[in-house]
Structures are given as C-alpha cells and as structure tokens.
Amino acid sequence: MSRIAILALAALAACSPAPQNVAATRAAPLTSILPAVKTFAAVPVRTVSRSNTEIAQDILDLSFRMESGVPIPFLTRFDGPINVSVQGDLSDTLVTDLDQLLSRLRREANINIDLTNSTTPQIIVEAVPRRILNAAVPRAACFTVPRVSSWAEFLRMRRSETVDWTKLTKRDRAIMFVPSDVAPQEIRDCLHEELAQALGPLNDLYRLPDSVFNDDNIHNVLTSFDMLVLKAYYSPELANGMTRSQVAEKLPSLLSRLNPSGNRVANAPENDTNRDWIDAVQTALSGSATPSRRRAAARQAIQIGNAFGWGGTREAFAYYAHGRLQVGNDQRRALADFDAADRIYRANPATQIHAAHIAVQRAAFALTAGDADGVIALANGAIPLARDHQNAALLATLMMFKAEALSLQGNDAEAEAVRLDSLGWARYGFGEDRFVQARLNEIRALRPF
Structure with a gap:
C-alpha cells in the first residue's frame, strides 16, 4: 500500500488556474515569529455506512489480493501482543503521532499493540531521508515489507522471496519505511497507512469511499471502517492460514457481532475495478508521463468507468484527476470536470471530505475571478470537514483562500487573523517555513489586480 508520491495537494500550482501577468512582488510575507505547530485532538468514531454484506466483500477483496492483482493464498496476521519500535532519523512529531495511533488501535480495533524498547519487536518503524528512500523505490512515499529489520537488510533482500507477502503463512516481523525529512502530516499519513498494511490487508480498492485502503489518498488517517476491518482481522474467529473461502464463511456472523448496525439489506454489489482503469489513473497521476499522455490517460479512466457504469468515488476521482490536468490547458474543461x-x-454523505478537496480547486477559480463571496462560501463549507478529517494541509489552504477573499472585500483585520490562524496548521501540513511561504504566495498570486 505504498503511497503514490504525487498527492492531491502536493503543489497548488499544478491544480489551480494559472495567473496571468502576476507581479513577482505580490508575496504574502510570513510574520516574523510563526505560531507553534498545531495538532489535532482525537479522531471521531463514526458509524460505518455500508451493510455487513458489502463490508465482508470489501474485506475479502482487500485481504486476498495484492495491489498488483497477484492472489494471496492465506490470511496472515500477528499472533499475541504486538510490540512496535522506532529507529532512524526520527522527527519531533513521529513518536507522538505513532503513540496516538497505537492508542486508537487498542481502543477501536481491540489490538494488543504498544511501543517498546525491545530489541526483537514485531514491527519496526524506520525513518529514512526521502532521497535515499526514493532512490530505492522511486514511486513510493513510504512502504512496508515483511521479514526484515533494517533498511540495510531490505536493500540486500529486496529482490528475494524473503520480502514477498504472498509467501507468508503467518506474520512475525515487518518493517515500515517512512520519510524522515518531510512535513509532519506526511509522516503521520504514512504511519497510518503503512501500519494498517503491516497489521492487516495488503490491497487497495478504489471503490471504497471511507478508507485509507484506497489509492486516491483522500483519507489521511485510519477511518472507523478501517478500524472495523482491523478489528475483524484480529478477532478470535479468524486465524493464520485461513483461505478466502474459510474467511468468507466466518465473516457474516463475525461482522454481525462487531457491527450490528450493518445487519441490513445490502446495496447491489459494485463491479471490481479492472487493471486498465487502475493503470490509466496511475499514468494520469504519474510525473513521468508527458502532460498530453496524462490527460489522455485520465480521459481513458472516465471512458472505462462510463462503459462499466461505475459511479461514486471512481467516477468522481477520474473527473477530479482530469480536471487537475486541464488546469493551464483548458480552463473551461477543468472547471466542468471539478463541478462534475x-x-x-x-x-x-461518505464522500464529503472528497468534496472539500474539490472546494480548493473551485476556490482557485473563484479567487481568480475576484468572487470573494464565492471563495468564502466554499472555504466555510469545507474548513470543518478538513478539520474533522485531520488534514492540516487542506485546512491551512482553505483558510489561506478565505484570508485572501476577506482582504479582497477590504476586511484586512479579519483576513490577517484568519491567515495567522492558518500558519500553525500549515507548519504541520507543509513542514518547513519556505513551503508555508510558497503556499501563501501561490494563493496570493491568484488574486486579480
């Protein structure tokens, strides 16, 4: 479940209308003393929206196939208490965020897991400088492998069956490699996604609206659905070595016990996502293809989805990807795609945070047009969602848009207050001060003269 390095909010310049004839002096200077880094409180627990029949199918598809499509013959998990240790170039926030995540796993997924100083932990988190990590695995922001205990051992074993998940009959060791020198939010997001993989399912499903087990990277922290999946994984009804059919037999009663609200009539099952659609989306998101090839790939994803009658997250994400790639090429097409x-x-209701991401794109168009009221309305609607889903980068960006709109209205005092409030979130979401400044400048540059 390696996170694709091209994230939805990685560069506003790639997903906002290109300003015309912007003066270089229009930067919004940072205050001389930045506020402290802001962090989030507890993640709210939500009721999972789908029926248990649908969730059972999700668990099977997540657990018995790799992202590449290669089948996994047996369910594997850790037995007994799970100890987690950290090593490498540790950032100030990594251990704090990891400890909060482990607390959630104990509380919500009923997994016996904790930090340890043991020399033989079941799971290791190793922080590696991004340039070193990407030199070995160019397209991954972070990743997890079994049966090794260090970066050096991984480099020796990476082309062997030792690190092949499909060869496991049980899990006894795993290591998570996360970047050490990126924004706190990106490190935290990697912790959530990679620990979920180290513990449980190894696949991602683009059809899921409410999960980190989805390569659209919309959800940053483990959701209540993810916690339910992991709770099922570590329930006594399941065990190492079970086949897909054996797990399928256990899931109805298991989920009925864990999630009684899901005991209802299921919606019609969704078609599985085929490889052609996944390849098209990955090409569209890749930085290695030409802009025209990426746009063509996004159009192909839309066409494939239409042919299969896919709605929901897959249809919307294909439009979103195509819209981002049309910015600077065909502004009308871009806005139409974002609106779709x-x-x-x-x-x-399960994809409101997805709509908050679209609000950034639409706010960029509105700010360029000088529509201050429109920008403020979009920001006010999306800010609570970004905060609720603990996305500091998105939250700070929306607040910066609101600040520029307030300034356009001549409300400079409130604009400065909102902008200052955004900076603490921006320091968590973007990291270094120069990246915070760059985001401020990008948004300020969208203002009309």
Missing part, C-alpha cells in the same frame, strides 16, 4: 466531481461527491 463535486456533484458526485456531494451526493454521498
């Missing part, structure tokens, strides 16, 4: 994605996301 927004309509789809807003129709489902």
